[in-house]
Amino acid sequence: MAITVVGSVAFDSIETPAGRRERCLGGAATYFSLAASYFTNVRVIAVVGEDFGRRQEAVFQARGIDTRGIEHTVGKSFFWEGSYLENLNEARTHITDLNVFAAFEPKIPEAYGDSEFLFLANIDPVLQGRVRDAMPQARMVAGDTMNYWIKDHRPALLEVLKGLDVLLINDTETKMLAGNNNLVQAARAVLAMGPKTLVVKHGEYGATAFFSNYSFVPRGEGAEPRPFRAPALPLEEVVDPTGAGDSFAGGFFGYLASSAAADELTPAAFRRAMFYGSVMGSFACEHFGTERLQALSRKEIDERFSLFRELTHLD
Amino acid sequence: MAITVVGSVAFDSIETPAGRRERCLGGAATYFSLAASYFTNVRVIAVVGEDFGRRQEAVFQARGIDTRGIEHTVGKSFFWEGSYLENLNEARTHITDLNVFAAFEPKIPEAYGDSEFLFLANIDPVLQGRVRDAMPQARMVAGDTMNYWIKDHRPALLEVLKGLDVLLINDTETKMLAGNNNLVQAARAVLAMGPKTLVVKHGEYGATAFFSNYSFVPRGEGAEPRPFRAPALPLEEVVDPTGAGDSFAGGFFGYLASSAAADELTPAAFRRAMFYGSVMGSFACEHFGTERLQALSRKEIDERFSLFRELTHLD
Numbered sequence: 001m002a003i004t005v006v007g008s009v010a011f012d013s014i015e016t017p018a019g020r021r022e023r024c025l026g027g028a029a030t031y032f033s034l035a036a037s038y039f040t041n042v043r044v045i046a047v048v049g050e051d052f053g054r055r056q057e058a059v060f061q062a063r064g065i066d067t068r069g070i071e072h073t074v075g076k077s078f079f080w081e082g083s084y085l086e087n088l089n090e091a092r093t094h095i096t097d098l099n100v101f102a103a104f105e106p107k108i109p110e111a112y113g114d115s116e117f118l119f120l121a122n123i124d125p126v127l128q129g130r131v132r133d134a135m136p137q138a139r140m141v142a143g144d145t146m147n148y149w150i151k152d153h154r155p156a157l158l159e160v161l162k163g164l165d166v167l168l169i170n171d172t173e174t175k176m177l178a179g180n181n182n183l184v185q186a187a188r189a190v191l192a193m194g195p196k197t198l199v200v201k202h203g204e205y206g207a208t209a210f211f212s213n214y215s216f217v218p219r220g221e222g223a224e225p226r227p228f229r230a231p232a233l234p235l236e237e238v239v240d241p242t243g244a245g246d247s248f249a250g251g252f253f254g255y256l257a258s259s260a261a262a263d264e265l266t267p268a269a270f271r272r273a274m275f276y277g278s279v280m281g282s283f284a285c286e287h288f289g290t291e292r293l294q295a296l297s298r299k300e301i302d303e304r305f306s307l308f309r310e311l312t313h314l315d
Numbered sequence: 316m317a318i319t320v321v322g323s324v325a326f327d328s329i330e331t332p333a334g335r336r337e338r339c340l341g342g343a344a345t346y347f348s349l350a351a352s353y354f355t356n357v358r359v360i361a362v363v364g365e366d367f368g369r370r371q372e373a374v375f376q377a378r379g380i381d382t383r384g385i386e387h388t389v390g391k392s393f394f395w396e397g398s399y400l401e402n403l404n405e406a407r408t409h410i411t412d413l414n415v416f417a418a419f420e421p422k423i424p425e426a427y428g429d430s431e432f433l434f435l436a437n438i439d440p441v442l443q444g445r446v447r448d449a450m451p452q453a454r455m456v457a458g459d460t461m462n463y464w465i466k467d468h469r470p471a472l473l474e475v476l477k478g479l480d481v482l483l484i485n486d487t488e489t490k491m492l493a494g495n496n497n498l499v500q501a502a503r504a505v506l507a508m509g510p511k512t513l514v515v516k517h518g519e520y521g522a523t524a525f526f527s528n529y530s531f532v533p534r535g536e537g538a539e540p541r542p543f544r545a546p547a548l549p550l551e552e553v554v555d556p557t558g559a560g561d562s563f564a565g566g567f568f569g570y571l572a573s574s575a576a577a578d579e580l581t582p583a584a585f586r587r588a589m590f591y592g593s594v595m596g597s598f599a600c601e602h603f604g605t606e607r608l609q610a611l612s613r614k615e616i617d618e619r620f621s622l623f624r625e626l627t628h629l630d
Binding site: 088181182183184185187202204205206208210226227228229231234235236237238268271272275307309310311312313314315 | 403496497498499500502517519520521523541542543544546549550551552553583586587590622624625626627628629630
């Protein structure tokens with residue numbers, strides 16, 4: 001099944017203890033689509049400026065990603081500059097230049113119309129809602145958001161959450177959205193806002209999926225399914241954590257949309273999707289920018305999947 | 316196989332968002348031995364003052380814990396007062412009164428002499444070393460420590476580490492001990508100091524066991540065994556996290572010492588031990604002080620174990 005993703009395609013200048021890169025190809029939609037491209041067909045909706053040329057286009061092409069929904073316009077692409085010098089778990093932002101992204105009006109190519117899976121990356125919830133409404137055939141919709149939208153654009157965000165099958169956010173965002181510092185209580189509150197599944201990303205500690213009507217300690221019938229926790233890989237060197245969360249989302253949703261899982265979205269498929277999310281997130285950290293995600297093989301992905309099983313399974 | 320544990324038996328006054336308790340029975344050796352008592356025979360070496368009476372003694376008796384090594388002396392027992400009002404993951408210490416513990420000289424009852432398992436809870440490494448030397452028959456020795464000993468008593472601590480089979484510490488302590496902010500690199504450095512296994516406790520995110528000669532990404536023969544990560548249970552209410560780490564250690568080491576595992580300490584036994592550690596740590600948080608650990612059944616423990624399996628296993 002094809003996935004359409006709407007979100008940012010950008011240039012990032014990144015500094016980490018491992019070094020510095022100027023104007024790498026970045027953006028949530030970029031990381032997401034590269035990661036998902038190993039599992040299924042991916043179509044992107046985004047906007048870029050004149051600085052996005054053949055070299056950037058070629059990165060998507062090489063992975064067979066449909067870029068007809070990337071609008072080229074006058075000006076510069078979204079630019080972000082940040083560093084992780086003190087703390088690899090949290091970026092320090094130095095520059096955010098929205099540039100052409102400030103006036104982004106998603107335009108959906110007709111050819112994307114049969115996408116059954118839709119991913120709303122971290123953008124203005126008003127735009128997320130507009131794309132969702134314009135793609136009524138999407139039978140599974142996942143999305144991301146961030147503290148800025150949670151704090152200052154709450155009504156629009158709540159509207160989007162109502163229609164989500166899966167929301168993928170981090171611990172801080174979950175607690176902020178719910179106004180509750182206990183993760184389990186916060187997860188329950190967020191699920192009550194609409195999403196059928198909530199995936200909370202814990203950075204270097206992995207991610208936990210919470211499902212509607214879940215419960216942790218047995219309480220009789222009807223309280224299933226219980227949450228599921230996937231680890232992150234303990235990495236000897238985190239070269240660059242930029243895009244790890246978007247890559248997690250790409251692996252997770254890509255696997256769900258893949259023919260292997262899409263016919264029957266069972267709890268077992270969700271569990272495997274969580275593992276594939278962690279797998280793609282771990283690869284993303286191994287090199288700067290999207291370098292590692294551009295050149296993976298399915299064999300490497302499956303070997304890493306086995307490593308995650310070994311890391312967590314009793315036998 | 317019997318475990319001897321040396322460490323603190325204390326009184327704690329604790330405040331958490333769930334309420335306040337004055338002078339609960341506490342101390343690392345108390346939590347450890349209660350948790351381990353569900354798996355094997357436990358013998359305690361500690362010192363208490365005149366405030367430790369029949370009521371406290373009865374808590375150990377009820378779990379069949381051998382208290383002949385608890386020395387009763389003139390004065391007051393170790394007292395700690397702390398709160399977790401802003402952050403459930405880290406205690407804020409208000410009062411630490413060492414009292415009789417300041418002059419602790421561990422005395423080992425003759426009856427403890429055949430203990431094949433020895434746990435050195437978080438005390439002065441000089442005392443840890445002395446107990447270890449006095450119990451040469453112990454064939455498996457595990458230990459804990461804290462930032463204070465790592466920073467200011469490093470030579471004595473390094474001496475103890477040389478002889479440890481298992482060291483159980485948290486993320487911060489691991490990185491501090493190694494002087495390295497990458498967990499995997501830090502773990503390798505700590506293993507080079509002597510411990511055959513390092514268990515790093517991540518609080519609400521579980522724990523990871525690192526083994527000597529480990530490697531994460533395949534590198535050919537001889538690089539096994541790989542690390543293993545056990546989750547923590549996402550709890551709807553953390554009433555009181557005091558003692559969760561010591562309870563983890565008790566469940567972990569208690570299981571290893573139990574007849575089920577002690578005959579053959581396989582990697583599979585270590586994995587199950589990690590799960591039992593998380594199980595006992597999760598129970599410890601459910602009530603104030605040692606309340607929950609005093610009144611468990613083996614059935615509850617095994618059900619919780621299954622819950623951890625469900626939380627992490629693909630099928």
